[in-house]
Amino acid sequence: xxxxxxxxxxxxxxxxxxxxACFWSTAGGGLIIQSVSNDVYxxxxxxxxxxxxxxxxxxxxxxxxxxxxxxxxxxxxxPWQECNLRLLRQKNIKLARRRxxxxxxxxxxxxxxxxxxxxxxxxxxxxxxxxxxxxxxxxRPQLDVHVTDRYDILLNKQYKISGTAAKLGRTSAYHHCTLxxxxxxxxxxxxxxxxxxxxxxxxxxxxxxxVKNLFEExxxxxxxxxxxxxxxEYAVQHxxxxxxxxxxxxxxxxxxxxxxxxxxLQTWEWVxxxxxxxxxxxxxxxxxxxxxxxxxxxxxxxxxxIEACNVDLPEQWLPPGLYSELVKSLTGxxxxxxxxxxxxxxxxxxxxQDDELHSRWSLLCENMIRLM
Amino acid sequence: xxIHRVRSCSSIRFIxxxxxxxxxxxxxxxxxxxxxxxxxxxxxxxxxxxxLSDIGEGITEVTVKExxxxxxxxxxxxxxxxxxxxxxxxxxITSRYDGIIRKLHYSxxxxxxxxxxxxxxxxxxxKGVSPEEDVVETPPMSHEEHTHQExxxxxxxxxxxxxxxxxxxxxxxxxxxxxxxxxRILKEDILNYLAKQTGAILPPSPKAEIVPPVGRTEAxxxxxxxxxxxxxxxVSRPIAFSGKDRTEPVTGFQKAMVKTMSAALKIPHFGYSDxxxxxxxxxxxxxxxxxxxxxxxxxxFMPFFIKAxxxxxxxYPILNASLDENCQNVTYKASHNIGVAMDxxxxxxxxxxxxxxVCSVFDIAVELNxxxxxxxxxxxxxxxxxxxxxxxxxxxTIGGTYAKPVILPPxxxxxxxxxxxxxxxxxxxxxxxxxxxxxxxWSADHRIIDGATMARFSNLWKxxxxxxxxxxxxxx
Numbered sequence: 001x002x003x004x005x006x007x008x009x010x011x012x013x014x015x016x017x018x019x020x021a022c023f024w025s026t027a028g029g030g031l032i033i034q035s036v037s038n039d040v041y042x043x044x045x046x047x048x049x050x051x052x053x054x055x056x057x058x059x060x061x062x063x064x065x066x067x068x069x070x071x072x073x074x075x076x077x078x079p080w081q082e083c084n085l086r087l088l089r090q091k092n093i094k095l096a097r098r099r100x101x102x103x104x105x106x107x108x109x110x111x112x113x114x115x116x117x118x119x120x121x122x123x124x125x126x127x128x129x130x131x132x133x134x135x136x137x138x139x140r141p142q143l144d145v146h147v148t149d150r151y152d153i154l155l156n157k158q159y160k161i162s163g164t165a166a167k168l169g170r171t172s173a174y175h176h177c178t179l180x181x182x183x184x185x186x187x188x189x190x191x192x193x194x195x196x197x198x199x200x201x202x203x204x205x206x207x208x209x210x211v212k213n214l215f216e217e218x219x220x221x222x223x224x225x226x227x228x229x230x231x232x233e234y235a236v237q238h239x240x241x242x243x244x245x246x247x248x249x250x251x252x253x254x255x256x257x258x259x260x261x262x263x264x265l266q267t268w269e270w271v272x273x274x275x276x277x278x279x280x281x282x283x284x285x286x287x288x289x290x291x292x293x294x295x296x297x298x299x300x301x302x303x304x305x306i307e308a309c310n311v312d313l314p315e316q317w318l319p320p321g322l323y324s325e326l327v328k329s330l331t332g333x334x335x336x337x338x339x340x341x342x343x344x345x346x347x348x349x350x351x352x353q354d355d356e357l358h359s360r361w362s363l364l365c366e367n368m369i370r371l372m
Numbered sequence: 373x374x375i376h377r378v379r380s381c382s383s384i385r386f387i388x389x390x391x392x393x394x395x396x397x398x399x400x401x402x403x404x405x406x407x408x409x410x411x412x413x414x415x416x417x418x419x420x421x422x423x424l425s426d427i428g429e430g431i432t433e434v435t436v437k438e439x440x441x442x443x444x445x446x447x448x449x450x451x452x453x454x455x456x457x458x459x460x461x462x463x464x465i466t467s468r469y470d471g472i473i474r475k476l477h478y479s480x481x482x483x484x485x486x487x488x489x490x491x492x493x494x495x496x497x498x499k500g501v502s503p504e505e506d507v508v509e510t511p512p513m514s515h516e517e518h519t520h521q522e523x524x525x526x527x528x529x530x531x532x533x534x535x536x537x538x539x540x541x542x543x544x545x546x547x548x549x550x551x552x553x554x555x556r557i558l559k560e561d562i563l564n565y566l567a568k569q570t571g572a573i574l575p576p577s578p579k580a581e582i583v584p585p586v587g588r589t590e591a592x593x594x595x596x597x598x599x600x601x602x603x604x605x606x607v608s609r610p611i612a613f614s615g616k617d618r619t620e621p622v623t624g625f626q627k628a629m630v631k632t633m634s635a636a637l638k639i640p641h642f643g644y645s646d647x648x649x650x651x652x653x654x655x656x657x658x659x660x661x662x663x664x665x666x667x668x669x670x671x672x673f674m675p676f677f678i679k680a681x682x683x684x685x686x687x688y689p690i691l692n693a694s695l696d697e698n699c700q701n702v703t704y705k706a707s708h709n710i711g712v713a714m715d716x717x718x719x720x721x722x723x724x725x726x727x728x729x730v731c732s733v734f735d736i737a738v739e740l741n742x743x744x745x746x747x748x749x750x751x752x753x754x755x756x757x758x759x760x761x762x763x764x765x766x767x768x769t770i771g772g773t774y775a776k777p778v779i780l781p782p783x784x785x786x787x788x789x790x791x792x793x794x795x796x797x798x799x800x801x802x803x804x805x806x807x808x809x810x811x812x813x814w815s816a817d818h819r820i821i822d823g824a825t826m827a828r829f830s831n832l833w834k835x836x837x838x839x840x841x842x843x844x845x846x847x848x
Binding site: 074089120151164204305329332340346352362 | 463696721749
C-alpha cells in the first residue's frame with residue numbers, strides 16, 4: 001500500500017526548485033496520505049502545513065490519521081468548559097486546540113480522523129460525509145448509517161459515530177471528521193464532563209451526544225479496515241489509484257517549517273491563551289476547624305490570564321495587606337494550577353511566620369487552585 | 373485623520389511630485405526630500421469598504437470570533453484580518469488590499485453578514501483599486517511565499533509585485549530583511565538578498581520599474597545620479613538589523629519571585645565553602661544503586677547529602693531555625709524539611725522532603741523520585757512546596773563548582789553543591805590518587821549564625837560523606 005514515490009522521483013533535482021512538487025504530485029486529481037505518527041500535535045501541524053502550502057487546484061488530498069489519547073477542542077472553545085482538565089492531567093491525556101471550528105472530541109487509537117483538503121471553491125462537506133457513508137455501506141451493507149443536517153453521521157439513527165469541523169482560508173479549505181471505531185467510551189465520557197462550575201462564556205459550546213463504536217455494532221470492524229474502505233471509495237470517486245502514501249510529520253525536508261507549526265500548537269498561549277474571554281462566579285466551601293466557610297469567588301479570565309479577581313472572605317480572616325498582595329499577584333497570572341501553586345507558595349515565604357495564618361492561606365489557595 | 377490629510381495635501385508641490393515622479397527623475401529626488409518632513413503614516417487615500425465575501429454552502433451570517441488587527445494598523449494584501457465562525461467551520465478572512473484599517477464594523481461575538489462591510493481600509497490613491505471586485509477572483513497561488521500571518525502576529529509586509537518577485541526566485545519572505553517602513557520588504561531587499569545568494573553583481577533596475585507607490589514603499593533609487601550609463605556598482609546597503617526589543621509585563625510566578633528575592637537579599641548573608649572527597653560515597657552508591665532499582669527507585673547522590681545534612685542539623689539546630697520579622701524571636705523548627713531546588717520550565721521551584729530526621733536514605737530517595745516526577749509534569753501541590761526549613765541546591769548537575777546561593781526566607785541557611793570532578797589529591801602516605809571532589813558553598817544568616825557554627829556543621833556534614841560508614845553510628 002505504500003507508494004515508493006519518495007525513492008522513485010528525481011528527489012535531488014526537485015529539492016532545488018520545488019521539493020514538495022515531486023512527492024506531492026501524482027497522476028490524477030487526488031492524493032491519499034496517512035500519517036505514521038500518533039502525536040496529535042504533529043498531525044494537526046500536517047493539516048496546517050497542507051492548508052498553508054499546497055496548491056489544491058489540480059488535486060485534492062485525503063489525509064488519514066489517528067492519535068494516542070488526546071482531547072481536541074475547537075478553535076473558539078473554552079477547555080475549562082469542555083473537559084475535565086484535572087482528569088486529563090492525572091491520566092496524562094494531551095489537550096490540543098485545533099484551528100477548525102466546532103466542538104470537543106476525544107481521540108484515541110480507536111478513533112479515526114479523516115481530513116478532506118480542497119480549494120475554497122470546491123469546499124463541500126455533505127459530499128465528503130456521503131462518501132464515508134457509501135464506503136461503510138459498501139463494506140457492510142447491513143450497517144444503518146446516515147448523514148444528518150448537522151453534518152453528523154448516526155448509527156442506527158441514534159448514536160453519533162462521527163463529528164465534523166472545517167477550516168476555510170483564502171484559497172484552500174479543509175473539512176475533517178472523526179469516526180468512532182473502537183474508542184474507550186468510558187474514558188471518553190469521563191474526560192468530556194467538565195467539573196468546573198460557575199463559568200460564563202461566549203465560547204462555542206459542544207453539543208453532547210450519545211455515541212457508539214462501530215466495533216460494538218460489528219466486531220469484525222477495525223480501524224485499519226475502515227481506513228482502507230474509505231480510501232478505496234475516495235480513490236474510486238476521484239478516479240485515482242487506491243494507493244495510500246505514508247507521511248512522517250517529523251520530516252522537515254518534506255514539510256519545511258513543520259516543526260515550528262508543531263511547536264506552536266503545543267504552546268500554552270495557543271492551547272489555553274486562545275480561550276475567548278470568560279468569567280467565573282462560584283462559591284468555595286472551605287472546611288476550616290469546626291465550621292464550613294462559604295466564600296464567593298469572582299474572576300475574569302482573558303487570553304487565559306486572570307484579568308480581575310475578587311474573593312469574599314470573612315473580615316480579618318486574612319490580614320488585609322496579605323489579601324491585596326494575593327489579588328495583585330494573581331492579576332496577570334496564567335489561569336493555570338501549576339503557575340498559581342508556584343506563585344502562592346513563593347509568596348508565603350515573605351509572610352509572617354504564623355501557623356494559623358499559613359494554614360488559612362494554604363486552605364484558600366488550594367481551593368482556588370481547584371477552580372483551574 | 374481629516375486634519376492630517378489637509379495638512380499633508382496642502383503642499384501642492386508634494387501632490388504634483390507623487391504623480392510626476394514616474395517620468396521625472398528630478399521630481400523623484402524632490403519627493404525624496406519632501407518625505408523627510410512627513411511624520412505620520414498618512415496617505416491621501418480613499419476609504420474602501422471591504423465586504424465579507426461568500427463563505428460557501430449558502431451561508432449568510434457568521435460570528436466574529438477574533439480580530440487580528442485593530443484600527444490604525446497597516447495591512448498588506450493577504451494579511452489575516454479576522455477569524456469568523458459559522459456552523460463548525462472556522463474561516464480566516466484575509467485582506468484584499470494594502471492599506472490602513474480605519475474602522476472595524478463588528479465587535480467580538482457579533483453576527484456579521486455576508487455581503488455587508490466588515491472593515492474600512494484606507495488605501496493609497498495612486499493605486500486606484502476598484503473596491504467592488506470579489507475576493508475569490510485572485511488566481512490561487514501556491515503559498516510558498518508564506519503569505520499567511522503567523523500566530524504571534526508577525527506580518528511580512530510587501531507589495532504584490534515584491535511578493536511575485538520573491539516567489540519567482542524561490543525566496544522566502546521571512547528570510548529577507550525588510551528595510552522599508554515597518555520593516556516592509558522592498559524590491560531592493562529582494563535584489564540584495566539574491567545578490568548575496570548568488571554572489572552576483574546585479575545591475576540596477578531601469579528607472580521606470582522603481583516607480584510604483586512612491587507614497588508608501590519609498591523606493592530609494594539604486595541608480596547613480598549621473599545620466600550617463602556607467603558600470604553598475606552594487607549598492608552595499610549596511611545590513612539592517614531588524615530585531616526589536618520586546619517588553620513583557622512581569623506577571624504571576626515571576627512577580628512572586630521578585631518579592632521573595634528582594635526580601636531574601638535583606639538578610640545579611642555570609643558564605644563558607646569547602647571541598648568534599650566523595651570517593652568512598654561514589655563507590656557505595658554504585659553498590660546500592662542496583663538494590664534500589666530492584667525496589668523500583670532511582671538512587672542519586674542527593675538522598676545521601678540530604679540525610680547527612682539532617683544528621684548535622686541535629687547537632688546544630690540553629691541552622692534549622694527561623695527568625696521572625698522583627699528579629700525578636702528565633703524559632704527552632706522540630707522537623708527537618710529539607711528543600712531540594714529544582715529547575716523546571718516555569719522556573720526555580722523548591723519542593724521539600726518532610727521530616728528527614730525520621731527517614732532512611734531509601735525513604736528520601738523514594739520521596740525525591742515522587743517530587744521530581746511531579747515537578748517535571750508541573751503538578752506539585754502546595755504542601756510539597758511549603759514548610760521547608762533548610763535547602764540544598766544541586767546546581768552541579770548543570771555545572772559549576774563554587775556558588776553564592778541566596779537564602780530562601782524564612783530559612784536561615786542554604787547549601788549549593790557543585791559538580792563532582794575527578795581531581796588528583798594526596799593521601800595519608802603522600803601518594804597522589806584519583807579523588808572524586810565536589811565543592812559545597814554554604815550561605816547563612818549572619819544575624820543569628822556565626823562563621824564557626826557554619827564551619828563546624830560543614831565539617832560534620834563533610835565527614836559523614838567522606839566516610840559514609842560513620843553515618844551508621846548516628847542513624848536514628
